[in-house]
Amino acid sequence: MKTWKIASAALFLASATNVGAVTLHQSTWDSESPSYTVSFGSPAVAGPTDVFSTNSLAFNTAGNAPSFYYDQISYQVGAASPYSAFNLNFDMSIDMLIGSSNQFVIFLDTPTVRTLTFTNSGTVVAKPGWADNQTLATYNENELMNIDMFFDFDHNEWEIALNNINIYSGFIDNTASPSLQPAEYLGSIRFSHGLKFSSGSSDDDSTVYLDNVVISGVPIPAAFWLFGSGLGLLGWMRRKHKPHPSAAVL
Secondary structure, three states, rough: OHHHHHHHHHHHHHHHHOOOOEEEEEEEOOOOOOOOEEEOOEEEOOOOOOOOOOOOOEEEEEOOOOEEEEEEEEEOOOOOOOOOOOEEEEEEEOOOOOOOOEEEEEOOOOOOOEEEEOOOEEEEEEEEEOOEEEEEEEOOOOOOOOEEEEOOOOEEEEEEEOOOOEEEEEOOOOOOOOOOOOOOOOEEEEEEEEOOOOOOOOOOOOOOEEEEEEEEEHHHHHHHHHHHHEEEEEEHHHOOOOOOOOOOOO
16 A cells, blocks of 8 residues: 555544534434525435434435426535534435436535535545546445545645545645635535436436534644644554555545
8 A cells, every 4th residue: 555545544544533623513303403504405304214213314306396406405614614624424325316317416615616426326426626526436325324524624635434434535626727716615515416407307216315414623733633643643554564455545
């Protein structure tokens, strides 16, 4: 395994501890009132499913108005936030998305949009730049998935884990595109299911269930601690272990 991949994995493991993190938004759809707004469509609270034993939020485009065949919610953070590093963690399950005309997208408004997409072909794709799609992994339907993201604007870092496996370690900002506005702050996080501006019907039966959303701000001293602990872990790994030939970031 290359040294930078070991470093990224070490830093991600350290960031996952969320030392000093402050919860900005939290949603479980059981008893409290989640702090999001519905941007489009009509996502609805769903009861227990084969995957979730409690309530979750169901995204389904059936019945949505033409040209806006999608459900979308938004969590506001804003340029005035005192934090420059953030963690996003949530659980989800997908039903009948593969082969449909829809997709499920997490938008990071930084303010230029970066995305993580669960496609209708069964892949997970990140877009850190305007034209920089990167296929990271595949997913299975009707299974519990946990997504954990850590992004640090001061160090231009974006880490993504799927079910505790690191699938992306790289930049928030792809400066290779001169037209791309630099990642400066986290304006909002949006969850969207469907197909925007469709010329035909995409109100199919594909459904995405979302639960246990937690958005946290990480104070700068804590972010520095995470960075240092990641490097310490890297040093220990290099002294004590040789990488296994099969070890690789997906």
